Amino acid sequence: MEREFERIRRLPPYVFAEVNQMKARARAAGRDIIDFGMGNPDSPTPEHIVDKLVETIRDGRTHRYSTSRGIPGLRRALAGYYDRRFGVALDPEDEVVVTMGSKEGLANLASAMSAPGDVILVPNPSYPIHPYGFVIAGAAVRHIPTGPDHDFMVELDSAVRHSVPPPKVLVLNYPSNPSTAVVDLGFYEDVVAFARRHDIYILSDIAYAEIYFESGPPPSLLQAKGARDIAVEFSSLSKTYSMPGWRIGFAAGNTRLVGALARIKSYLDYGAFTPIQVAATAALNGPQDCVAETRKRYRDRRDVLVDGLAQAGWRVPRPSATMFVWAPIPEPFAAMGSLEFSKWLLEEAQVAVSPGIGFGEYGEGFVRFALVENRQRIRQAVRNIKAFLGAHAPGRGAADTQAIAS
Numbered sequence: 001m002e003r004e005f006e007r008i009r010r011l012p013p014y015v016f017a018e019v020n021q022m023k024a025r026a027r028a029a030g031r032d033i034i035d036f037g038m039g040n041p042d043s044p045t046p047e048h049i050v051d052k053l054v055e056t057i058r059d060g061r062t063h064r065y066s067t068s069r070g071i072p073g074l075r076r077a078l079a080g081y082y083d084r085r086f087g088v089a090l091d092p093e094d095e096v097v098v099t100m101g102s103k104e105g106l107a108n109l110a111s112a113m114s115a116p117g118d119v120i121l122v123p124n125p126s127y128p129i130h131p132y133g134f135v136i137a138g139a140a141v142r143h144i145p146t147g148p149d150h151d152f153m154v155e156l157d158s159a160v161r162h163s164v165p166p167p168k169v170l171v172l173n174y175p176s177n178p179s180t181a182v183v184d185l186g187f188y189e190d191v192v193a194f195a196r197r198h199d200i201y202i203l204s205d206i207a208y209a210e211i212y213f214e215s216g217p218p219p220s221l222l223q224a225k226g227a228r229d230i231a232v233e234f235s236s237l238s239k240t241y242s243m244p245g246w247r248i249g250f251a252a253g254n255t256r257l258v259g260a261l262a263r264i265k266s267y268l269d270y271g272a273f274t275p276i277q278v279a280a281t282a283a284l285n286g287p288q289d290c291v292a293e294t295r296k297r298y299r300d301r302r303d304v305l306v307d308g309l310a311q312a313g314w315r316v317p318r319p320s321a322t323m324f325v326w327a328p329i330p331e332p333f334a335a336m337g338s339l340e341f342s343k344w345l346l347e348e349a350q351v352a353v354s355p356g357i358g359f360g361e362y363g364e365g366f367v368r369f370a371l372v373e374n375r376q377r378i379r380q381a382v383r384n385i386k387a388f389l390g391a392h393a394p395g396r397g398a399a400d401t402q403a404i405a406s
Helices: 016-028 047-057 072-086 102-113 129-136 152-161 185-197 255-268 274-285 289-311 331-336 338-349 375-392
Strands: 096-099 119-124 140-145 169-173 201-205 231-236 249-253 324-328 366-370
Touching (some): 047 274, 072 249, 072 274, 096 102, 096 255, 102 201, 102 249, 102 255, 119 152, 129 169, 140 152, 152 185, 169 185, 185 201, 231 255, 249 255, 289 375
Parallel strands (some): 201 231
Antiparallel strands (some): 096 249, 231 249
């Protein structure tokens, strides 16, 4: 049978696949690829969290089915985190649900709350699950252009006025992946007031809320007046505690939305493995110096990369949050587009990055570096990039290809 699957048909080709295939072929040929492509933390999970996992897993009683909503201790721990960090009091019974990563939670809530024909507003560029979780659910996505040349509230108002039927959901993600943009509480206050006037739910993703530098701690949407009437917020332990493979995240906020997610999850899963949930509880309730160390690690790597690229003649903005650098393609190469530039950078400089077009049409003209290589490897990547720019950029001389000092 060759019958086409409608929801698969609505998903575009995965832009990152071409770069990933090239990367795999290069490594198979023995080439040393310095990989900034995927935001996959390279540091081990802190020892006290691993120790709690090992301790718990030795108890055979924890090997049975868990609960799709999350164990009570972990839901209480997340409520405690919100209270300490944001001054937001949550009911762990009705306003918190544990997810298997924020990505799973957002996709399942999209399925629970949307139907074919619903209009969903999503910033562009954005992390792919933000629009495609709803596309998979059968909804229609309207993109909101974001970036230095766009006023978000103006673009949001235009999107609402020109959407038929009226939009049902708005997705937010700050600090942003991929653009690294941050917002203040005043921004959230404005967006919540707008959404309440237009009967729009808000889904906020704050996976990078603890990876911040000079800008200070980013706020939570739930701090905004009236947010809990219309919004749910997703967070994750993946980046904060270097636990990406553990697949633990959360949704918190509006009781109706949290309840909808909990209900649909009850049909789909039995929750994360109990020892993982117990260890996640230890992460949230335990010493937080490991989080400060993670911040310092990413800040140091950011500085080595941004400063090194500047010396190479490629000036990029210094992000104030996230584990990424969102880099405009150097002017001499801009016309080739982000996908071709990424492929050429991989082939000629042995450096892998993510093409901006993979995050949406307004990501074109950029590439994303994930700060998942150590400083020594970053310096090597910068030397490779400087040689690449010197060899291929118009108007550059041979002297420009000299290696950057370590």
